Amino acid sequence: MPALDTWVAALLTLCVFSFLYRDNPLYRFAEHLFVGASAGYLLAVQYQNVLRPNVIDKIGHGNLLPLVPLAMGILILGRMWERTSGMARWSLAFYVGIYSGIAVPSYLQAQIFAQLADAVKPFEPGWGAVNSGLVLLGFLSVLAYFYFSSPHGGIHGIAARVGIWFLMVAFGASFGYTVMARVSLLIARMQFLLRDWLHILPSV
Amino acid sequence: MAAGRNGFWQRILGIDRRWIFLLVGIGTALPLIFPVNLPVAASPRVKAAYNAIEAVPEGSRVLMSLDYEPDIMAELQPMSIAVLRHCFRRHLTPIILTLYPAGPGLIERALAVASTAEGAKNYQDYVFLGYKSGNQAVVLGLGENIKGLFPKDFYGASTDSITLMRHVNSFTDFPLLIDLSGSTIADYYIRIGASRYHRPMILGATAVMATDYYPYLSSRQILGLIGGMKGAAEYERLMGIVGDARRGMDAQSLVHVIVVILVLLGNAALFATGGIKPRIGGGS
Amino acid sequence: MRFGPLVVTFLTGAVLIAIFFIPHHRAQETQSVILEWADIVYTFALVLGSISLWAMHQKKVQQKGEGWIYSVVTLVALLGVTAFGVIQGVEAGTVVGRIYNMVNAPLASTMFSLLAFFIASAAFRAFRARNVEATLLLVTAIVMMVGRVSVGEFVWKGFPPLTEWLLDVPNLAAKRAVAIGIGLGAISTALKIILGIDRSYLGRS
Numbered sequence: 001m002p003a004l005d006t007w008v009a010a011l012l013t014l015c016v017f018s019f020l021y022r023d024n025p026l027y028r029f030a031e032h033l034f035v036g037a038s039a040g041y042l043l044a045v046q047y048q049n050v051l052r053p054n055v056i057d058k059i060g061h062g063n064l065l066p067l068v069p070l071a072m073g074i075l076i077l078g079r080m081w082e083r084t085s086g087m088a089r090w091s092l093a094f095y096v097g098i099y100s101g102i103a104v105p106s107y108l109q110a111q112i113f114a115q116l117a118d119a120v121k122p123f124e125p126g127w128g129a130v131n132s133g134l135v136l137l138g139f140l141s142v143l144a145y146f147y148f149s150s151p152h153g154g155i156h157g158i159a160a161r162v163g164i165w166f167l168m169v170a171f172g173a174s175f176g177y178t179v180m181a182r183v184s185l186l187i188a189r190m191q192f193l194l195r196d197w198l199h200i201l202p203s204v
Numbered sequence: 205m206a207a208g209r210n211g212f213w214q215r216i217l218g219i220d221r222r223w224i225f226l227l228v229g230i231g232t233a234l235p236l237i238f239p240v241n242l243p244v245a246a247s248p249r250v251k252a253a254y255n256a257i258e259a260v261p262e263g264s265r266v267l268m269s270l271d272y273e274p275d276i277m278a279e280l281q282p283m284s285i286a287v288l289r290h291c292f293r294r295h296l297t298p299i300i301l302t303l304y305p306a307g308p309g310l311i312e313r314a315l316a317v318a319s320t321a322e323g324a325k326n327y328q329d330y331v332f333l334g335y336k337s338g339n340q341a342v343v344l345g346l347g348e349n350i351k352g353l354f355p356k357d358f359y360g361a362s363t364d365s366i367t368l369m370r371h372v373n374s375f376t377d378f379p380l381l382i383d384l385s386g387s388t389i390a391d392y393y394i395r396i397g398a399s400r401y402h403r404p405m406i407l408g409a410t411a412v413m414a415t416d417y418y419p420y421l422s423s424r425q426i427l428g429l430i431g432g433m434k435g436a437a438e439y440e441r442l443m444g445i446v447g448d449a450r451r452g453m454d455a456q457s458l459v460h461v462i463v464v465i466l467v468l469l470g471n472a473a474l475f476a477t478g479g480i481k482p483r484i485g486g487g488s
Numbered sequence: 489m490r491f492g493p494l495v496v497t498f499l500t501g502a503v504l505i506a507i508f509f510i511p512h513h514r515a516q517e518t519q520s521v522i523l524e525w526a527d528i529v530y531t532f533a534l535v536l537g538s539i540s541l542w543a544m545h546q547k548k549v550q551q552k553g554e555g556w557i558y559s560v561v562t563l564v565a566l567l568g569v570t571a572f573g574v575i576q577g578v579e580a581g582t583v584v585g586r587i588y589n590m591v592n593a594p595l596a597s598t599m600f601s602l603l604a605f606f607i608a609s610a611a612f613r614a615f616r617a618r619n620v621e622a623t624l625l626l627v628t629a630i631v632m633m634v635g636r637v638s639v640g641e642f643v644w645k646g647f648p649p650l651t652e653w654l655l656d657v658p659n660l661a662a663k664r665a666v667a668i669g670i671g672l673g674a675i676s677t678a679l680k681i682i683l684g685i686d687r688s689y690l691g692r693s
Contacts, residue, residue, distance in 0.1 A: 001589060009594040016598040020225045020605055032558040034595040036565025039538050041592055044573020044584055045305035046531040049337045054524055069525035073532030080539065089690050091529050093493035094500055096689045098526050100678035101504025102340065107678075110399035110425065111671030115664050118423035131657050135422075138661025146669050163665075168624040170662035173654055174415045175625070176632025177432065179607055181279065181411035183232070183459045184433035186604035187452040188278030189597055190232050201236060204448070221609040228608045242638035248652060274593035275600045306588065309580055337531075341523030348516040418655055419664040434636055457639035459604070464630050466612035471626070474616050 001196070010197040013189060138166040213473040224466065231462045235454035242454055246438040249421060253406040253428025254442045257290050260380050265368065266291060267346070267378040268298040269385070269393065270314070273306040276386035276410050282449035283384050283408045283436040284314040290443055292322035292329055297368055298382075301333040301354065303342055303389050308335050308358060321445075326359075331368050334358030343392040347375045347401050375401040384408035384430075390417070398425045408435065494684045501682035542566060565591075628654060 001009070015030035055066045072091040078084035119139050123132035144156055145163030152160040195201035246254070260266060268287070272280040291298045302311055315332060324330060333354040336342045345353045350373050351363045363369045371377060375396075381403045383393040390407055398405040398420075404427055407417060411432025420426045430439055433456065436449035500522070507519045545559035553559075573584040580589075617623040631654065634640045635647035680686035 005586065005590045008590045012591060013594050013598045016595060016602065019602065021222060028555065028558050029561060030595060032561040033565050033591060034599065035541070036562035037569050037587060037591050038596070039541055040566045040569025041573065041578065041584065041588060042305065042534055043538055043570045044578050045335075046337065046534055047574050048578055049305070049335060050527050050531045054528060065521075066528070069528035072525070072529050073535075076529060076532045077536055077539075079536060085691070089490065089493040090496060091532075092689055093496040095526055095529050095533075096681055097497035097500030098504055098522060099340070100497070100681045101501035102344070102508075103674050103678040104501075104505050104682075105508040106395040106400065107671045107674050110395035111667050112675070114399055114423050114425055115419055115668050115671075118419070119664060131653075134657050135661045135664075138658055139665050142662050142665035143668070146665065163662075164621055165624055166658050166662045168621045169628045169654060169658040170415065170666075172625040172628025173632050173659045174412075175629040176636065177411040177415050179460065179463055179604075179611070179629075179633055180432050180434060180456065180636060182601070182604040182607050183456055184411065184452065185276070185278045185597060185601040186228070186232050186459075187236070187433070187455045188448070189601045190236055190455070191448060191452065192594070192597075194233065194236055217613075221613075224609045224612060225605045228605050232604075242642075244638055245641065245648060247648070273596065275596040278597065278601075305578075306592070309585070309588065309593075312580065338523060338527045341520075341527060344523065345520055348513075348520065352520065415655060415659055416663055416667075418660040419667050422656075422660055422664075453638050457637040459608075460633045460637050461639060463608050463611055464633055466608060467615050467626065467630065470612045470615060471617050474618075 006196055010193060013193060137162070142166050213477045216469060217473050217477075227462055228459060231459045232455045235458050236451070239451065240454050242457055244434075244437045244441045244450060244453055246442050247435075249429040249431070250435050250438040251428075251442065252421075253408075253430050254290070254439065256380060256404065256406050256427040257287070257294060257296070257382075260294065260296055262295045263297075264379050265297040265299055265372055265377070266380045266382055267375070267397075268300045268382045269303065269389070270300060270307060270311050271303045271383065271385040271387065271389045272310065273304050273386075274310065277310055278448075279410050279433045279436065280384050280386055280408060281310060281314055282433065282447045283430055283439060284311070285318050285447055286436060286439040286443050286445065286449075287382060287384065287408065287430075288314060288318035288330075289322050289445065290439075292318060292324040293443075298330045299333065299350075299369070299372065299378075300330060302335050303337075303339050305335055305337070308332075312358075327361075327366060327368065331363075331366055332358045333363070339389060340392045340396075343389070343396045347396060349373060375403050378403060381405040382408075386410045386413070394420055394425050406430070411435075490687065490690055493690060494687065498682055498684060501678070505682075538566065538570075 012030050012033075015026040018024055019027040055070055058066045059070075072094060075087045076091045078087040119136065123129040141159045141163035143163070144159035145152075145167065147156070147160075150156065191201065195203065257266075268291075270280070270284050288298060300311060300315070302308060311332065315326075315330065319325065319329070326332065333350075334357060336353055338345075342353060351369065354363050357363055357366065375381065381393060381397045383390055383397075383405065385393070385407070386409070390409055390413065393405060394407070394417075397403045405425070406428040407420075407426045408430040409417060409432075411434070414429060414431030414435070417426065417429055421429055430436060433449050433452055436447070437453050440447045440450045504519065504522070507515045510516075542563065545562045547553075548556045548559040549563065569584055569587060572582070572587075576582045576584065578584045578588070615626060615629075617626050631647065632651055634643060635651035640647035640651075677686065681689065
């Protein structure tokens with residue numbers, strides 16, 4: 001990266017980090033710049049990768065079929081005004097219908113059937129059977145917890161309580177990993193500031 | 205005496221959070237400047253991912269989807285470099301794409317590092333197809349007609365004319381899928397590539413997401429899992445290379461210890477004060 | 489005004505479900521075309537969002553609302569990056585490509601990295617073992633944070649295998665149940681939408 005670009009990136013980084021001391025004009029400037037630049041970038045990318053090749057170029061070559069999605073896209077813009085907002089329903093219906101249709105078989109295959117098949121397999125041999133048993137117990141008890149159609153009383157209540165314990169262990173594991181993830185992002189920013197900007201760390 | 209003890213714990217609990225921020229900042233910077241080089245041991249799931257690539261016959265093409273942007277590149281960029289280097293060392297040909305609009309710039313950087321280190325060349329050792337908008341739609345399309353989705357590669361060459369793209373046009377033409385992702389795109393590859401098209405698959409994910417994919421490991425929908433920067437460091441260790449992930453592990457260790465000490469301190473205060481609420485002071 | 493869109497939802501949903509079971513290449517090509525159209529519609533949804541963003545900040549500037557000068561920054565950035573990106577492209581070497589490396593990438597990374605500080609502060613203030621469940625969560629989190637980093641093995645050799653066991657047994661069990669729950673929820677919601685039972689996406693009548 002050229003030196004000027006590195007300096008701009010580093011100064012903007014420090015503007016954001018200044019929020020840790022207190023909210024201030026530098027942070028607010030960086031935040032608003034980020035919002036505008038990100039939205040602009042997304043628009044530009046969608047134009048270059050979707051609108052231009054799939055609509056403009058195709059219509060330019062005499063293929064009029066893209067006029068259909070183009071019309072649906074323009075209908076979406078009708079949401080800007082109260083009188084025309086109803087027109088956007090056609091486009092929304094099209095979009096929502098597509099992804100609802102894709103979801104049904106793929107979730108069934110990959111998340112329901114595959115996971116259920118793995119849940120009811122025979123236990124591992126030897127001491128592994130203890131772990132297999134615990135996995136089955138945890139799976140059933142968490143399912144019992146998520147069943148809210150009847151009150152959690154009696155055996156159902158006991159199973160749900162066990163399920164909560166398994167969920168707490170899972171959430172604890174997720175929290176630990178989340179800390180790891182956030183710290184990793186900070187480490188990367190520090191590496192950028194110390195290596196690429198201040199040259200305190202050796203280049204690689 | 206009790207009031208004095210309570211006053212002490214009150215002060216601990218009421219500490220201005222900016223001191224905690226400073227502690228975390230110093231805990232991150234110091235180990236980077238003065239590295240200790242703590243050893244990194246590879247976990248079974250990362251070894252499984254490594255072994256899955258080892259098991260692919262030399263000369264095969266593998267489909268690599270590198271789906272991340274700068275906000276999560278800290279975890280996934282070192283992973284990409286390590287996995288790319290592994291593919292090059294094994295003389296596998298990665299066919300690379302991304303479903304993130306800001307991905308190409310990062311992937312070009314990763315390819316530059318990996319190909320320089322292993323002596324790999326574009327169109328001889330890898331093909332970079334570039335970015336395609338559509339997420340799930342693209343993954344569905346990869347199952348049927350890759351060249352239809354990517355008539356040209358990232359550099360403008362017709363995919364029909366690229367020698368390495370001959371005889372590959374769908375998931376079924378690859379012995380292995382590799383997805384390094386920081387979002388639900390991983391789910392699309394598992395649901396479509398691994399489950400519908402029954403392709404062996406390994407997954408690299410951010411640490412935030414990694415714990416959610418253990419059920420898919422158990423059901424063998426994915427063969428291996430590289431989770432976060434630690435996973436990337438473990439992969440680098442298996443490769444015998446030192447990248448940004450391994451360099452960051454000392455800082456990771458120290459900050460984790462700081463967070464654990466803070467949590468234990470907070471709970472010690474709770475027990476010492478019998479659960480008295482602290483007066484919180486300072487901070488924005 | 490709602491019956492027509494409901495029919496569209498039903499037809500598109502039913503067609504996409506059917507195509508899953510039809511391996512014929514014509515069916516798959518139809519799916520590709522439909523999904524390409526969806527991407528075009530999505531692009532206009534992004535345009536709508538950007539117009540809303542523009543309108544919100546423009547109003548603030550016109551009315552000289554609190555912090556209006558920052559809204560000028562947003563408007564200039566939005567207009568400038570969009571214009572350069574549409575005219576010149578977004579690849580490396582273009583103006584937008586350079587802006588991305590100088591502005592978007594570092595700002596995005598840094599915004600996310602702030603969370604490391606806040607998670608440490610929040611853990612200190614709020615992470616309390618007040619009952620059995622919270623204690624389980626806390627102990628697991630501590631074991632994971634120590635056991636998954638290099639220092640864990642120095643503290644106790646048993647930390648790495650313990651973290652692997654926590655991930656492979658209780659975590660797997662709970663996440664499997666959650667995954668199935670999510671899958672069932674997604675399928676039931678999708679079917680309700682396709683069959684017209686759930687019409688919330690159409691907005692108020």
